[in-house]
Amino acid sequence: MEDKKYNIGTILTMKKQHPCGENKWEVVRVGADIKIKCLGCSHTVMIPRVEFNKKIKKIISLDGDKNE
Numbered sequence: 844m845e846d847k848k849y850n851i852g853t854i855l856t857m858k859k860q861h862p863c864g865e866n867k868w869e870v871v872r873v874g875a876d877i878k879i880k881c882l883g884c885s886h887t888v889m890i891p892r893v894e895f896n897k898k899i900k901k902i903i904s905l906d907g908d909k910n911e
C-alpha cells in the first residue's frame with residue numbers, strides 16, 4: 844500500500860463526516876499514528892497510519908511547510 848501525501852498542516856476530508864458537521868481535518872502530527880484536528884470543533888483524533896490512509900477521501904491543501 845502506498846501512503847498518500849500529507850504533512851503537518853495538510854487539510855483533507857475524510858470519508859466519514861465528524862458529528863459536528865464538519866468534514867475538513869488538519870494533520871497536526873505524523874508518525875506511526877496520525878493525529879488530525881477537526882476544523883469545525885477543534886476535536887483531535889489519533890488514527891494508526893494504515894487506517895488513516897483508508898479513511899482519507901480527498902486532500903485539499905498540501906501545505907506542509909507551515910510551522911505553528
Ligand SMILES: [Zn+2]
Nearest residue numbers: 861863881884
Ligand atoms: Zn468536529
